[in-house]
Amino acid sequence: MKTFRYPDPAEWPQLIKRAIGNQQEVMERVKPILDAIKRDKDKAVGEFTAKFDGIALNTFEVPEEEVKKGCLEVDSKLKSAINAAILNIRQFHESQKLPIKKVETTPGVVCWQRSTPIERVGLYIPGGSAPLFSTVLMLAIPAAIAGCKDIVLCSPPDKEGKIHPAILFAAHLTGVTKIFKVGGAQAIAAMAYGTETIPKVDKIFGPGNSYVTAAKQLVTLDGVAIDLPAGPSEVMVMADESADPDFVASDLLSQAEHGPDSQSILVTNSESLAEAVTEKIDEQLQHLPRAQTTRKALQNSRIILLKTMDQMVAFSNSYAPEHLILAVRNPEYVSENIINAGSVFLGHFTPESAGDYASGTNHTLPTYGYARAYSGVNLDSFCKKITFQKISEKGLQKLGPIIETMAAAEQLDAHKMAVSLRLKKT
Template identity: 65%
Template sequence: MKRYLNPDKSKWPQILERPLFNAADLTGRVQAILDEIKTDGMSAVQKFTKQFDGVTISDFAVTEAEITEAAALLDDELKAAIETASKNVTDFHASQKTEIKKIETSPGVVCWQKAVAIEKVGLYIPGGSAPLFSSVLMLAIPAKIAGCQEIVLCTPPNKEGKIHPAILFAAQLVGVTQIFKLGGVQAIGAMAYGADPVPKVSKIFGPGNQYVMAAKQLVSIADVAIDMPAGPSEVAVMADDSANPAFIASDLLSQAEHGPDSQVVLITNSEKLVDEVESALTNQLAKLSRMEIATKALDNSVAIILNTKEEIIDMINEYAPEHLIISMDNYLEVAERIINAGSVFLGNYTPESAGDYASGTNHTLPTNGWARSFSGVNLDSFIRKITFQEITKEGIQNLGPVIEKMAAAEHLDAHKNAVALRLKDIEDS
């Protein structure tokens, strides 16, 4: 990790800069693939699946027999773990439901708002070196609670044309309605445009590599909504002398092993703690199966020592991390002052991996500083809110003159007339 000791505030943006890649060439290649899928449909999907995944698939839809087989392949302990996580995620997201409240804004004028589920949603679940079956829970459960009628899941096949059994088990457990052996840009294109039997959806959710992310952003311009802009995963840790260095190292590495372009940041007021964390990183890194990936990610990572708690809080709010761990003795007080973060983990015994899997909160979060303006996936991500208003004769008599005055000031005569006609009808009756 690169180390910075009390850097000047003017240098913070440069120090906290995310690892970037040149997207210009990537965008052009992804757009060409999407254009072909939009024009040629399933034939283009099959072509690119063979080209990029190295497998020829004639029928992309997963069968009931494949789902049954997947359940039989998983050990009982893993199935029980998935079921426990599913319950916690369900409980947390179900608590986000809101009641309809009718408000009388003035006598005879009643307004209310109703939540309506998006009818068709598409979920993209990565399935490469790390098949993210946990993302099935994070996306499908709130979609089901919201009341989405069709929940379509796409995930890449392996070289044998199969899907990891844990993904299939989780999908059937939480009510996914259709599953397809389909990954990459071709999956995003199929869900955005429709490629029989893959239906066109109204909104696409889920993480993916830089090609998938580019595809999501391109189709969102004119064809389909997406959950949020996203980039490589990241974590920031705020810590003082009360923190456990081994715990911090494990949290940094749990994020670093996601990919070589992941970023981990440690901000503290203790240089001694940085020394201890770096020692723990060395010891723990050597034992990881994804050591090479995590090592590359650590090249993008920084440790920053600042003088005061106030400076640490200011830096975190400027960075706006996807995941934030607060390992400080007054973590609840500090947390109250955090305004830019995707998900926050409090105290020494709250690892970031709890949120990734089983605490109940959602792990699909804004990265690359988007936490300044985006929330993580939640129940509202799967619904639209429609407003209603009902005005009685008394109500239009009370409010009508206000509307007429405002419409006249904007020179919108038809708007004024829509009220005037009703007021005259009441007067004449």
């Protein structure tokens, strides 16, 4: 990790840049995949699965017997951990339900809003070197709480044509209705357009590599909704002299091991901490199986030395991190000034890993600075908000003249007439 010592604010825009490849080139490579699946459906899905995953499949759907067998292969300790995580995630997302509140805006004019579930949702679960069964929990649990009728899951098969048992177990426990052995851009296309066997969905959720991300962005042009724009995973640790260098190093490494294009940022006002963290990173790297991937990510990561806590907060808000760890003396006080972040972790004993797995919050979060405008996935992500209104005769007598005046000013006479005709009969 390269250290930048007390950069001027004019230099910050360069320092908040992410390491991202040529997205236009990726889009151009993905588009033919989408076009082929839109045209040839299951045939094209099979061809791309053979090409990219190295396995020829006769059928894509995972049968119930295979799901049951996969569940039996998950060891009891992991099953207990998943069940404990499910309870926390469910409790947190259940708390996001809001009662219907009717508001009388004018005497006789009542308005309200009702949350209704999206009928068909598609969940993409990466399954390569790190099968993310935890993402099944983060997506399927709020989908089930929201009341989504169909929850379709796609995940790439391994060389034997199987999906990782932990993914099957998590899907079985959380209400997924159909599971398909399809990965990459072809999975996104299949859920977006539908095939003979894979149903078309209304909204697609889930992380993925640059090809999956590009596919999600492209299908929005055809009217398919997605959860949020996303890029490589990232973490920022804001730390002062009270932080433990071992903890900070482990937090930076835990994000860097996601992939070579991940990014870890340390922002601190302590030179001694920065030096100690650098040493601890070198020590801890020796014990990581994914050290090669992690080292590549660290090449795009950095340590930023700033003079004051106010500067550290301002830099963090400019960067808008996916994950922000406040390893500082008064994390609650500092957190009050955080306005751009996907998820915030307060204090020395709150690792980002907790949010990734089991604390209860959702780990599907905006990256690449999108936290300036987007929220992470939550219960509302799986719902639509429909507004309702009811006006009595007395209410229209009160509100009608206002509507007539405004409609006339916009020269929309039919709008005015719809009110005037009713007023004559009240």
